[in-house]
Amino acid sequence: MSTTPPGSPPQEFIDLELRCPVQTGVLNPLRTFIATLARQSGFSEEQVEQIEMAVDEACANVVRHAYKHLGVSCDLPAEEQSTDKKVRSSCLLRLRVEIGEGCLRVSIIDTGIGAHNKPKGVESLQEYQEREGRGGLGIYIIRKFMDEVEYETTPESGTMVTMTKFVTPAAKTAEK
Amino acid sequence: MSTTPPGSPPQEFIDLELRCPVQTGVLNPLRTFIATLARQSGFSEEQVEQIEMAVDEACANVVRHAYKHLGVSCDLPAEEQSTDKKVRSSCLLRLRVEIGEGCLRVSIIDTGIGAHNKPKGVESLQEYQEREGRGGLGIYIIRKFMDEVEYETTPESGTMVTMTKFVTPAAKTAEK
Amino acid sequence: MKSYELVVHPVENEADTRKADVIGCLDSHTVVGFERELQSVVDSGANVVILNLESLSYISSAGISALMGLTHRLRKSEGELYLLRPTEKVRRVFRTLGFTTIFRIVDEEAEVGSTPRS
Amino acid sequence: MKSYELVVHPVENEADTRKADVIGCLDSHTVVGFERELQSVVDSGANVVILNLESLSYISSAGISALMGLTHRLRKSEGELYLLRPTEKVRRVFRTLGFTTIFRIVDEEAEVGSTPRS
Ligand SMILES: Nc1ncnc2c1ncn2[C@@H]1O[C@H](COP(=O)(O)OP(=O)(O)O)[C@@H](O)[C@H]1O
Numbered sequence: 001m002s003t004t005p006p007g008s009p010p011q012e013f014i015d016l017e018l019r020c021p022v023q024t025g026v027l028n029p030l031r032t033f034i035a036t037l038a039r040q041s042g043f044s045e046e047q048v049e050q051i052e053m054a055v056d057e058a059c060a061n062v063v064r065h066a067y068k069h070l071g072v073s074c075d076l077p078a079e080e081q082s083t084d085k086k087v088r089s090s091c092l093l094r095l096r097v098e099i100g101e102g103c104l105r106v107s108i109i110d111t112g113i114g115a116h117n118k119p120k121g122v123e124s125l126q127e128y129q130e131r132e133g134r135g136g137l138g139i140y141i142i143r144k145f146m147d148e149v150e151y152e153t154t155p156e157s158g159t160m161v162t163m164t165k166f167v168t169p170a171a172k173t174a175e176k
Numbered sequence: 177m178s179t180t181p182p183g184s185p186p187q188e189f190i191d192l193e194l195r196c197p198v199q200t201g202v203l204n205p206l207r208t209f210i211a212t213l214a215r216q217s218g219f220s221e222e223q224v225e226q227i228e229m230a231v232d233e234a235c236a237n238v239v240r241h242a243y244k245h246l247g248v249s250c251d252l253p254a255e256e257q258s259t260d261k262k263v264r265s266s267c268l269l270r271l272r273v274e275i276g277e278g279c280l281r282v283s284i285i286d287t288g289i290g291a292h293n294k295p296k297g298v299e300s301l302q303e304y305q306e307r308e309g310r311g312g313l314g315i316y317i318i319r320k321f322m323d324e325v326e327y328e329t330t331p332e333s334g335t336m337v338t339m340t341k342f343v344t345p346a347a348k349t350a351e352k
Numbered sequence: 353m354k355s356y357e358l359v360v361h362p363v364e365n366e367a368d369t370r371k372a373d374v375i376g377c378l379d380s381h382t383v384v385g386f387e388r389e390l391q392s393v394v395d396s397g398a399n400v401v402i403l404n405l406e407s408l409s410y411i412s413s414a415g416i417s418a419l420m421g422l423t424h425r426l427r428k429s430e431g432e433l434y435l436l437r438p439t440e441k442v443r444r445v446f447r448t449l450g451f452t453t454i455f456r457i458v459d460e461e462a463e464v465g466s467t468p469r470s
Numbered sequence: 471m472k473s474y475e476l477v478v479h480p481v482e483n484e485a486d487t488r489k490a491d492v493i494g495c496l497d498s499h500t501v502v503g504f505e506r507e508l509q510s511v512v513d514s515g516a517n518v519v520i521l522n523l524e525s526l527s528y529i530s531s532a533g534i535s536a537l538m539g540l541t542h543r544l545r546k547s548e549g550e551l552y553l554l555r556p557t558e559k560v561r562r563v564f565r566t567l568g569f570t571t572i573f574r575i576v577d578e579e580a581e582v583g584s585t586p587r588s
């Protein structure tokens with residue numbers, strides 16, 4: 001891609017995967033990881049910030065919502081948290097990153113509640129304000145900041161959100 | 177751990193895994209990832225830098241040496257690089273990170289040449305200078321900067337280096 | 353190094369005004385502590401809160417929601433939340449999402465109390 | 471934003487002295503370009519090279535080896551490589567590993583040519 005340093009081998013297609021426990025402590029490291037990847041893949045600083053934030057929102061949703069029914073969520077009070085180590089260690093956040101020519105695609109995958117709790121964000125800032133603190137801003141941000149966003153849910157296998165951003169989405173940006 | 181922000185849920189044991197292609201482009205993202213994790217796990221800024229560098233050296237060794245016999249290495253000239261996509265995509269760099277109370281352990285794992293090319297670093301800076309550019313500094317750095325380092329190699333399954341650092345290795349530091 | 357800190361300034365002249373610096377990242381990891389500390393600032397009798405965002409390096413929807421909640425609570429009692437000098441990065445997020453028309457963002461403390469909602 | 475850049479300064483008075491800023495990270499990803507650009511600096515007739523490391527945010531063994539290689543090449547012809555104002559982070563790495571006794575590290579350009587190996 002355009003900012004490959006001169007003299008280094010040409011940047012190949014990158015396809016990598018990360019598996020984390022669902023803890024809020026992984027969010028900051030994940031953000032810096034994806035931001036550094038995006039930056040050296042040729043995205044502008046503003047685009048890097050948007051990718052960083054969209055990925056953070058999707059990961060935070062896994063940590064907060066995906067496994068809440070099992071007692072694994074940072075939103076639950078201590079007494080409602082599962083202490084079963086087997087349950088906790090089975091609750092994973094998976095991140096898949098694919099980088100090609102001028103394009104970055106991230107999938108955030110969980111094996112949580114999935115279709116039993118379909119992710120739904122607000123459509124506008126006004127709707128967000130009317131809801132008064134009942135959420136929906138995260139998915140609004142993801143849709144606003146990425147060029148393509150797709151949610152897939154199944155009752156058995158959880159939620160997978162795949163988000164794509166292109167290096168120069170001139171048309172897209174103007175459109176928004 | 178000590179720097180868990182007040183009010184956030186207590187930091188649990190973290191166990192995560194990363195799988196990357198063997199490309200030098202992943203080194204910078206991996207460094208920022210591990211540095212952010214280490215920083216928020218209570219390591220001092222100097223310790224964070226040492227962890228960052230030790231992990232970078234071990235990952236760079238996988239990218240440079242582990243799969244060279246298969247034609248997959250940033251050190252090879254273009255004409256000696258394998259163009260077989262199946263071969264290239266089978267060459268992986270795996271990172272496993274475990275964080276417990278006051279302790280961070282990283283394993284860098286490949287399925288490359290392993291025991292056929294046992295990793296060997298220099299014992300001193302003098303030995304490095306005498307070698308005049310024939311390497312050995314990376315493993316020297318890993319051993320210098322981490323508290324425990326263990327290399328395991330087998331002919332079939334490649335190399336695994338496991339490195340551990342403790343938050344306050346007062347004795348260790350003084351000893352060095 | 354902490355990934356987040358709220359430094360509350362000692363109260364000076366105006367008894368119902370409180371000032372604090374928000375340092376680091378406001379995300380789902382740190383927002384719980386942030387909300388609790390904000391609450392104790394409000395409980396100490398604040399009606400006007402000035403949050404210095406010069407050293408806030410990142411804010412997620414969780415952080416924005418916390419600021420929205422405080423804004424609503426303060427406005428109910430004719431108070432106000434002022435966001436002082438956010439970084440270009442945070443400002444860009446507010447602007448792109450439309451929060452610049454909701455929050456009172458000021459560049460100088462002197463503007464506090466005199467800024468019309470922009 | 472590039473993760474690495476070498477900015478070579480135009481030659482001024484001293485014909486055999488070259489100055490360049492090393493910006494970003496010197497690791498196995500960027501070192502290939504760095505070595506090639508260094509070589510063309512030397513090929514342009516440099517005997518004394520001053521690398522400004524103020525904006526070098528990271529250096530790995532690959533980067534250190536490149537600096538060692540250049541040091542040896544220049545010293546063979548009575549030349550020298552000077553490392554100008556490395557950051558505290560890079561300085562710490564040099565110090566802990568023992569490279570402060572090998573490299574000529576200077577804080578002011580005026581020291582060039584007059585610094586005994588510390
Ligand atoms: N991975 C997921 N698993 C289960 N539910 C999800 C997931 N992601 C989002 N949701 C649902 O979608 C809703 C809206 O998400 P979001 O817009 O991020 O706002 P918030 O998280 O603040 O509620 C959440 O409240 C939750 O019910």
Ligand SMILES: Nc1ncnc2c1ncn2[C@@H]1O[C@H](COP(=O)(O)OP(=O)(O)O)[C@@H](O)[C@H]1O
Nearest residue numbers: 237238241242295296297311312313314315335
């Ligand atoms: N993961 C690995 N797989 C195969 N060989 C390795 C691996 N790591 C290190 N080595 C071997 O150990 C040697 C010393 O490594 P190092 O100290 O990092 O110096 P350098 O990489 O500069 O040669 C390498 O030259 C290589 O032969």
